[in-house]
Amino acid sequence: MSENHKSVAFGQVVIGPPGSGKTTYCLGMQEFLSKLGRKVAVVNLDPANEGTPYSSAIDISELVTLADVMDALKLGPNGGLIYCMEYLEANIDWLQEKLSKFKDHYFLFDCPGQVELYTHQASLKNIFAQLSRWNFRLAAVHLVDSHYCTDPAKFISVLCTSLSTMLHVELPHVNVLSKMDLIEQFGRLAFNLDFYTEVMDLSYLLDHLAADPFFQHYRRLNEKLVEVIEDYSLVSFVPLNVQDKESMRRVMKAVDKANGYCFGDLEQRSLEAMMSAAVGADFQFTSTLAVQEKYVHTEDQTVEQEAMQL
Incomplete structure (x- = not known):
């Protein structure tokens, strides 16, 4: 895959803080896109990942692992991750050779979770830039745990981190509120869901x-x-529940728009068939957009509850 190669490859670099659901997202998106007929290759770029639930087409552990770096250089996990990314950047030819074996594939890059790698340190940014020079059309999918919406201070912090990441990574960007199906465990939202997704006043x-x-x-x-x-x-969010096919479709559409991927009639027919089947017994989840009706604590609900108590 030389820089002069005319073929174009599309994909996503999946980033976000630890625990935001990057690996689960890669597994879910791999299965979702595969059912649409895309040939999907997942690339594990997280040297701390062990026993990933998806089948990795390329795994950075063949080049370097965080455990080996920490043991050999006596570094902590943060310093070790930075070293691993610098090592990958210095050995970018290894990645180029591995990627060249997967023609006509759609790529999902599962990246490390250390925030500093996307806000301050330049190795991953340089790796993404090199991929672009190899004719990869990438969009950054930045996952943020949706439970931060229930805490105004944490949500402002998340907005700052997302903005900083967007400016530093320099890729088309889709911010995603992950784990929408679990948000109820963290309390009700103070405002409607669109307040958080559209980042209103x-x-x-x-x-x-x-x-x-x-x-x-x-x-x-x-x-x-x-x-x-x-x-x-610049910052807005797409809500995501990986178990909700309609939610996955919306994220896929946002990412395809960001990186310029256009699918043909066959994939469109597969998508329509999948969404039609979603109403069957194998799919019992409500639309993610309906989350605000379930989790938002409105004044009307408060009045109603007080009236019932009387």
């Missing part, structure tokens, strides 16, 4: 923070952070 979050004595001393700082996020106006 964040001053309402500031009002919620002002009610907390701890954050009263940091109101000016929070105001400035919110101003930065709103001035760039």
Whole structure:
């Protein structure tokens, strides 16, 4: 796959903090796209991944592992991950050779979870840039655990991290709120779901923070952070439940739009057949967009509950 090779490969680089569901997403998206007829190759670029649930077409553990680096160089997990990414960058020919064996495939790159790799350190950014020079058309899929929506302070922090990642990675970007099916375990949302996905007027979050004595001393700082996020106006989210086929379809559409992938009639027919089958016994999940009806605590609900108590 030389730089002068005319063929174009499409794919996703799946990034996000530890525990956000990157590996589960790769498994679910691999199965979803395979049923549509795409030839999918999952590339594990996380040297700390052991026993991945999906079948890796390429695994960085053949080149370097975090455990070996930590043992040999006496580094901690963060330093070890940075070293592993620098080692991969220095041995990028290894990755090029591996990728060249998979013609006409759609690639899912399962990346490490260390946030610093996407906000400060340049190795992964350089690797993505090299892939682009090899005619890979990539979109970054940044997963964020949806439970952060239930805490205004954490949500503002997530917005800052997402914005910083978008500016540093320099790829078409799709931010995803993962694990929507589990959000109920963390409490009700203060606003409708579209407030969080579209990142609307964040001053309402500031009002919620002002009610907390701890954050009263940091109101000016929070105001400035919110101003930065709103001035760039880049961050928005797509909700995701990997067990919901309609939710997976929306994420796929957003990613295909971001990296320019256009599928043909055969894949469209496969998608229509899959979505039609989703109403059968093998698929009993409600639409992710209906999550706000289930999890949002509105004033009307409060009045109704108080009336019932009376």
